[in-house]
Amino acid sequence: MSQDDRHAPEDALREARRQKAQALRERGENPFANDLWPAPLAELGPLRARVSAARNDAGRYDKARVAELSGELGVAHVAGRVLMQRGFGRAAFLRLRDRTGELQLYLHEGATPQAELARLDDIQLGDVIEAEGELMATDKGELSLEVTRVRLLTKALRPLPDKWHGLADVETRYRQRYVDLIASRDAAAVFRARSHIVRAVRRYLDDDGFLEVETPTLHTLVGGAAAKPFTTHHNALDMSLFLRIAPELYLKRLVVGGLERVYELGRMYRNEGISTRHNPEFTMLEFYEAYATYETLMTRTEALFRAVDADLARRMPDEHGAWLRARPFTLDEPFARVPMRAAVERALAKASLPADVHTTIRGEGAPIKEWSRSSERAKKRIDWSNYLKGVKKCANDGEALFAAYEYLAEPFLAEDYTSADGQKSVPVFILDYPAEVSPLARRKDSDPSLVDRFELFVHGRELCNAFSELGDPEDQAARFRDQLEKKARGDEETMDYDADYIRALEHGLPPTAGFGMGIDRLVMALTASASIRDVILFPLLRPEH
RNA sequence: GGGCUGGUAGCUCAGUCGGUCAGAGCUGCGGACUUUUAAUCCGUAGGUCCCGGGUUCGAGUCCCGGCCGGCCCA
Numbered sequence: 001m002s003q004d005d006r007h008a009p010e011d012a013l014r015e016a017r018r019q020k021a022q023a024l025r026e027r028g029e030n031p032f033a034n035d036l037w038p039a040p041l042a043e044l045g046p047l048r049a050r051v052s053a054a055r056n057d058a059g060r061y062d063k064a065r066v067a068e069l070s071g072e073l074g075v076a077h078v079a080g081r082v083l084m085q086r087g088f089g090r091a092a093f094l095r096l097r098d099r100t101g102e103l104q105l106y107l108h109e110g111a112t113p114q115a116e117l118a119r120l121d122d123i124q125l126g127d128v129i130e131a132e133g134e135l136m137a138t139d140k141g142e143l144s145l146e147v148t149r150v151r152l153l154t155k156a157l158r159p160l161p162d163k164w165h166g167l168a169d170v171e172t173r174y175r176q177r178y179v180d181l182i183a184s185r186d187a188a189a190v191f192r193a194r195s196h197i198v199r200a201v202r203r204y205l206d207d208d209g210f211l212e213v214e215t216p217t218l219h220t221l222v223g224g225a226a227a228k229p230f231t232t233h234h235n236a237l238d239m240s241l242f243l244r245i246a247p248e249l250y251l252k253r254l255v256v257g258g259l260e261r262v263y264e265l266g267r268m269y270r271n272e273g274i275s276t277r278h279n280p281e282f283t284m285l286e287f288y289e290a291y292a293t294y295e296t297l298m299t300r301t302e303a304l305f306r307a308v309d310a311d312l313a314r315r316m317p318d319e320h321g322a323w324l325r326a327r328p329f330t331l332d333e334p335f336a337r338v339p340m341r342a343a344v345e346r347a348l349a350k351a352s353l354p355a356d357v358h359t360t361i362r363g364e365g366a367p368i369k370e371w372s373r374s375s376e377r378a379k380k381r382i383d384w385s386n387y388l389k390g391v392k393k394c395a396n397d398g399e400a401l402f403a404a405y406e407y408l409a410e411p412f413l414a415e416d417y418t419s420a421d422g423q424k425s426v427p428v429f430i431l432d433y434p435a436e437v438s439p440l441a442r443r444k445d446s447d448p449s450l451v452d453r454f455e456l457f458v459h460g461r462e463l464c465n466a467f468s469e470l471g472d473p474e475d476q477a478a479r480f481r482d483q484l485e486k487k488a489r490g491d492e493e494t495m496d497y498d499a500d501y502i503r504a505l506e507h508g509l510p511p512t513a514g515f516g517m518g519i520d521r522l523v524m525a526l527t528a529s530a531s532i533r534d535v536i537l538f539p540l541l542r543p544e545h
Numbered sequence: 546g547g548g549c550u551g552g553u554a555g556c557u558c559a560g561u562c563g564g565u566c567a568g569a570g571c572u573g574c575g576g577a578c579u580u581u582u583a584a585u586c587c588g589u590a591g592g593u594c595c596c597g598g599g600u601u602c603g604a605g606u607c608c609c610g611g612c613c614g615g616c617c618c619a
Contacts, residue, residue, distance in 0.1 A: 012591055013555050013573050089578040108579050125572070138580045159572055162556040164583045169556085171614045183556085273546090276616080386619070531615095542613065 013159045020122055021155040031122075031155040036130055039077040045100030047076060048143060051135060060141025070135035078103065078145060079130040079153065081182065082123060084163065092120050093144075096129070105131055106144040116150050125163070126156035126182070174539050189319045190535055193312060194523045200311035201285060201519070202265065204304050210261040210287055215250035217243060217267070221496040224248030224440070227270040228492050230280075243269035248440065248514065251288050252469060253504045255512050263287035265519065276531040277461065279539050283519040288469070290510040294452045297466045297513045298429055301456055302335055305427070309526060319527075326528035328414065329459040330424040336417045337454075339432040340405050347409035350416060351377040358404030361391050383407055398434025398449060405430070414460040429454045433467075439479040439495060441467035456517075458525045466515040473505035 021031035050073065054065030080098035091108035107117055111133070123129055133147040161167040166183040173180040173187065180187045202212065220239070222229050224246030232241050247264045254262050265285045272278060289296065309331055313320040338346070348357055352375040360366050368388065372378050387407035394400040409416075414425040433453040435443055441451035453467035470476050480497040487494040523535040533539040 011555060016573055084582085086581055086584060087578085088581060088584080091579040091581085093581050093584090095582090104582085106580075110579070138582095140580060140582075142580080142582070144580090159555050162558090162571055162583095164571070165557040167556075168558090169552090169614090171552090172556095174614090179556095273619090383618085544613080 014157055017124060017155060017157045017159075020124070021157070024122055024152065024155070029152075031152060033151075033153050036079065036153070037077060037132070037149075037151075039075075039132070041130075042076040042078050043100040044078060044080060044096065044098045044103040047078070047103060047135065047145075048101055051143065054137065055143075056141075058141075061137035061143045062141070063137045063139070066135060066137040066143065073135055075132050075134055075148070076145060077130065077132050078105075080128065082125055082127050082129060083160075083182075085123070085125055087120070090117065092117070094123070094129075096131070096145075104138075104142050104144040105133070105147050105150070106136070106138060107147045107150065111146045112148060112150075116148065119150055119152070122152050122155075123150070124156070124159075126158070126160045127152055128154035128156070170533075171541075174533055174541055175544065177537055187534070189316065190523070190527045190529060191537060193316060193319065193323075193527050194519075194535055196312055196315045197308055197523055197526060198265065198283075198519060200308040201304065201522075203311075204307045205261075205263050205287055208261070210263045210289075211259055213251070213254060213259070213262050213264055214266070215247050215254075215264055217269075219244050221498050223495045223498050223501070225270075226493040226495070228272055230269050230271045245270050246284070246516070247286050248516070249498055249501045251286055252509060252512065252514065253501065255288050255290055255469075256504045256507050256509050260290035260510065261288070274540065276533070277521065279520065279532050279536050281540070282532070282536070284516055285519055286514065286516045288512055288514040290512045292513040293511070294431075294454055294466055294468045294513050297515050298335075298337065298454060301429075301464060301466070301515070305331055308522075312526060323526060323528045327459075327525070328425060328528075329427060329525070330419050331427070333419050333426050335427040335429055335456070337429045337431060338417075340401060340409075340430050340434075340450075341432070343409040343413075343428075343430055344401065344404045347412055347416065350412065351375050351382065351408070353378055353408075358400065358408065361388065361404075362394070362400055377412070381411065383411075396436050398436035401434050402437045410457070411460070413457050425459045427456055427458045427463075429456055436482075438467065439483055440470055440476075442470045442472075443475070452513075461521060461525070462518075463521050463525065464515065464517040466513065469509060469512040469514050471505060471509040471511065473502050476505055477502050 024031045051061065051066050051069040054062045054069055056062065078096060078098070080096040082094050083097050083102065084093070084095035086093045091106070094105040094107070096103055096105055107120065109117065130151050130153055131145060131147045132149040133145040136144055136146045138144055161179060161183045167173050167180050173184070181191070206212070218232070218234070218241045219229075220241060222242050222245060224244075225248070227245040229242040229245050232243065233239070234241055245268055247266065247268075251262050251264060263286060266283065267281050268284045269281050270278075271280065274280065289300075344358055345355060348355055353371055354360070357371060361368070366388075368384050372382070372384055387403065390403040390407065391400060394403055413428050417426050417428045418424065419426055431454045432444065432447075432450045433441070433455075435441070435449055435451050438451040438453050441453040444450045444452055451467060453465075455462055455466075456464035470479070480495065480502070483494045484497055520532050520535050523529070524532060527535065529535050
């Protein structure tokens, strides 16, 4: 505790709690104990599960059935945080939560000794307690522990948020996640889901013979993606370093080295703006598979999504049902596979625009005013001014196709590619990107201006980026040189020339396909979360004060 | 970076046209109640109305600036 805290006037709620703690101390008890009673702890979830057969459809428990089913259980020892408390004369109900679930504690004169009932005076919402008692159901059918012994373990000196509304202030939710996790079941569920999702991703890859590796996060060169890096410095070597923006080039070196199926799941750092879809540090999965193509990886992507979602459904069935309904997309139908050029053409048709807009716009005097009157979409929802600005910066046909895709097609993916019943969007693979915007991908054999690459969009949001890897060291060296030119022209999101990577390629990269996916965005999609901050425990915020 | 929007008790929120507007519920405290489900009932305490200026007889309310958020766009 700092000097300031100690001398600050304490609000009445904290003072009342502090006094209760002091009263305990004066009785020779510790309000911050760690000596639990020696009996082993029963977990609340399993305790509930034990008598689940006594539960009816309305969630009420049958008294007699509970007594029957909990027969040999005897006295159970439980511990957790007090979430609700109702005094009722010489009886009381407490709701207790541990990491596995919640259970009501029922204290009353019939079963609870006077001395134990008196201890309720010390216990408040938010406190951590232990208790002993037998499982029973109340007249109203609420599963309860009929308490014979109770004890405060940890006094909470701060009050919990509103018990009904919880913590609504989003800023406080992000800054004081510990409170959010106590007060909001939904928030806690998202982070449990995240853990299951990450493990399911690992399991999918492990089961298919992929090796998990760890590569450096401190890089001497910028590579593997188009993004601005954070910089730092190593004192002993007096050397500038970049926090990694992608692990790609290291992982492909490992494929050269014979680790033909590798993956890394870890934190990346990009020195860019913050939004509902961007946090400066985020978690990415990359995997590389030798003797595979981007076609292989599309099949894998669908399998991976479905495997992860099925796992989530098994582990969190109740929450998963709610997320499933909240999701604006479905994984039940085949993902759409659309070459970028076709996506642009289709989007133009949907906006009732001429089929050559994306080429005509590059010339002088493009009739944008006339185009924007073609349809509601063209008028209100296509950002012509930024599209035009973007087109002006394009140095070649490839970049122009990409700009057309970005402004004409991508904003409408969610509505243009829907399930058979039209109720939900389907995920869309956009394929065959221009080589100019894909410096690490292999050119298509049938059209060298394009590359064997896809990105996956789930309800219009980019989740994955994958391609058949460029194994030709000379082509790769030329692409690196292009990046240097872009940098010289002022582009801040370019890669450095990585000579060692070229040397690695000269030893021979087997035909390989590689895949990257934002884990945070995957969690957002599966849990129907609106902001990346809802799936990152401690998102970056400006400091308080 | 731009547009819109928010900040009132520990928490959730109301506060009209600038004039008894410093309010409610929860939480806390005191009390009643032996099966509650946001328990109920009675009583009570709790405020830098984000910060700083300005306009005004008078500002939570209007204006300007700042701080910290949210949403959308870049």
